[in-house]
Amino acid sequence: MSDVTSLAHLTDEEKYEHFMRRIENDEKIEAEDWMPDDYREQLIKLITMHGISEIMGAFPEKEWVPKAPTLHRKLAIMAKVQDEMGHGQLLLRVAEDLLKPYGKTREDIMQDLFSKRLKFHNVFHMPSPTWGDAAVIAWLVDGAAILSQTMMLKTSYGPYGRALKRICQEESFHSKHGESLVLSLAEGTPEQRRMLQEALNRWWEPLLMFFGPKSSKETGHTNVDKNLKYKLRSKTNEELRQEFLTKYVPKIKLLGLSVPDDTLHFDEEKGEWIYQEPDWQKFKEIIKGNGPKSDERLALRRSSYENSQWVRDALAEYRMAAV
């Protein structure tokens, strides 16, 4: 029986209890089901940020699409960045459904992005000045994204979980692509190795930041707590960061690269990685939209959006006339 009719006679409190029971029983919530505003708002925040990050994530890699050194690499990175745009599209559609009760559309999402109300991942505010950066992005940024996206696969919101399933399948190709890029440079000339090491140095801190602060001391943690309560996610930021270090530090060393953190080591007693904390103040500034490339990339998005307003107007008019 649909949730809508069966819940009609209940009070809000009873609906909430019913909803939380479903969450506790690991049931999937669907778009048309009753959900508390709080849950809806958390989802909107999470999914629009994820979706828009995929789209803004095209920019650091975009420069390297035509510049990719060989025909084979050109094809591979074209496919990869296209996938990312596709992820953005998939996620924005999930977000659009959630926004419907508020009368909001994709236009609002774009305007929120331009005004910096809508945030996107710290890594996509960073410069990517060499081909080495394209390699490190595909290997480690995508590697980090896979960990957090895999953790969300069991999310309580059905449509998000289904989108993530497809995304994770494609992401596994991305990290293979990244691994292959990194391997070629690592096995290459001194110049190629230097390019790779420098890119790793640039990306190390942003990668640690990617998972977010450890505890509420740094930024206030209500979102993570809520997301755990609603079973939107199943691991904390620090758990994911530890997983990342366990998975990639040995691989980095195996390639003969060094991690730009002298303090980094695995503490056997505590059973965890000890590392130099990133500058969380800087992190806050970056995701507020004050990172090194934030304004430039937002301006690029905004101006291309405005520049093609006539096209969207024309399409809307054409569809109106067709009805």
Add this chain to the structure above:
Amino acid sequence: MTPEYKEVLTELLFQLADDDFIHAFRGSEWLGLAPHIEEDVAFSSINQDTMGHAVIYYKLLEDLGMGAADDLAHLRDASAFRNGVLLEFKNGSGEYLDSPQYDWAFTVVRHLFYDVYKKIKLEALKQSNYEPLANAARKILTEQTYHLMHWQTWFRQLMQSTEESRARMEQALLRCWEDMGGVLTYGQYGDEMTALGLIGSEEALKNTWLAEITKLFSEVDYKKPSDEPKMAHGNGRNGEHSADLDHALKILSEVYRSDSQASGW
């Protein structure tokens, strides 16, 4: 294979490879900047296909002993390129990372013109007596139908909507008409290409293109600007190009050229 046959065949293959290579590059500059996200995804898939077609042709050249496909794509000077000049023109002012003022109408018309022709050309190449080329044409054709539909849809929509859209499209049509002649020509070895059985005659293919494009025009109540398209900015088939090609090649080969010691990427 006689030396003459090989020489004319490689000319033709360079035309085919360079057309798709440069065209895919201009398309890929739109990445992240297309009018909406759905288009970004679809366009990017088309660009990948087109780049893949260029790779097929460069590989055929490699097989003929002309050098490694990657060297052919990245190390030749502009004067060695055989693409039509229309395909190398920038998408608009600015750079793809710096204040791009790209012209979507120009892109739609250029793609439509090119893809209508590409399909006709591939049909003709299926009859080529160079078997590897005929096989390549068959393979590529399977993707071409979708590309063509994509641009036809855009063309119909933008030609039959707002006044602004119509005006921009008509401007783009005039601009593309000025240089489409350079895509339709086979260049100085054209007669030999046909005489040697590599491809049907330039005249016949051009007429088919004119017939198909005129039909599309009439659907949207547009008259062709003149009897046939011009070649205002030089004949790329003979190595004449604009500064826009130098610009493109510099970007495309920047990394490949950056480390002459590198044996792999």
